[in-house]
Amino acid sequence: MTVPPDAREHTVGADDGTELRGLLWTSDDPRALVVIRTPYDASRHESIGRAWASRGYECLVQDVRGRYRSDGAWLPYRHESADGRAALDAVTRIRPGLPVVVYGASYAAHTALEAARASRAPVAAVIVAVPVLGPAETTVDANGVRQIRHRIGWWHEHGHTRTAQGPLSDVELDARTAVAATDVSAAADAWGWPEPTRRAWRELWAAAPVDVSRRFADVRAPLLVLSGAYDFFDHDARRLAREWTGPSHFAVGPWGHRIGSGSGAVIDPWLTAHGLPGTPDRWTSILCPEHPTTSTFDAAADEWRHERTVP
Incomplete structure (x- = not known):
């Protein structure tokens, strides 16, 4: 800085x-x-x-x-x-x-x-x-398809720390995406994110379009x-x-x-x-x-x- x-x-x-x-x-x-x-x-x-x-x-x-x-x-x-x-x-x-x-x-x-x-x-x-x-607008594409993998990647790198973190490996990102496909709102509870970030993650998937x-x-x-x-x-x-x-x-x-x-x-x-x-x-x-x-x-x-x- x-x-x-x-x-x-x-x-x-x-x-x-x-x-x-x-x-x-x-x-x-x-x-x-x-x-x-x-x-x-x-x-x-x-x-x-x-x-x-x-x-x-x-x-x-x-x-x-x-x-x-x-x-x-x-x-x-x-x-x-x-x-x-x-x-x-x-x-x-x-x-x-x-x-x-x-x-x-x-x-x-x-x-x-x-x-x-x-x-x-x-x-x-x-x-x-x-x-x-x-x-x-970050959670779905123009066709309404959920962008779970992309969102997990961004929130890991930028969503909960003061400075950017290194990206997840493809293997870890695939594993987290598979878990989130079942229950995207609750998936972050196992990823070590602080509670305010997990709450913001749940709100993300419930947000209404602008x-x-x-x-x-x-x-x-x-x-x-x-x-x-x-x-x-x-x-x-x-x-x-x-x-x-x-x-x-x-x-x-x-x-x-x-x-x-x-x-x-x-x-x-x-x-x-x-x-x-x-x-x-x-x-x-x-x-x-x-x-x-x-x-x-x-x-x-x-x-x-x-x-x-x-x-």
Whole structure:
């Protein structure tokens, strides 16, 4: 958990007094702020922090509660609304009056969405990649098939310890999956997880899917969703863009959970189109607040195609 030379440590007090820590990348002439909240170690986001700072943003990358630098107990999905609100309050105190963007990929996309929903003041924009909408969306695929093996693997590595653990062997993962196939809720009782984690595991399998239009009804900020056509969460990413209350733009390419290179070719013009620091491009003229719009990366032509279409 080293501090990169161009960042400084930053601490936020949550509503209950828990100290949430992260790293702040500053800009010589900041024109906006961006907040990223992650369970995967803020110091591993060095290149992202620098990229945002180069655009003219002050960038806070914060470890979520109970992970890496941050105090408190780590319970996935439990505190992201209130803690996200506290993070946004803190950055606006640093630079009052500057627009705030929330950004994140995978679980960090969940934290970004929850922060936008809970914010005391409207955020300027929401950018999410391969988004996890909520716990229920991680448990089944687009066809409703339960993803027991994948969930066991993630919760073993990331779900109940301050830092990431090494992955289970294929043999052990197969054995645990076989046991969980009989009773997935009770299976974790034999895996040595602490009781709060076992309780969170049981709640995971009972969780209801996120109703996008209801949960984010009061968030009118423009939304940019980046997805991969072969990503597990692609169908949820499309649903998010389609059902978002405010303006939304959906960008997809032929990749999986790791977004392919060139996403900046969409992010920067999109930011500019919404009055935020970025790089303009002619294609942003297709953006329309009345309905979702779409960008698709054509790998054969090595170019993005932009359309006024619903994803």
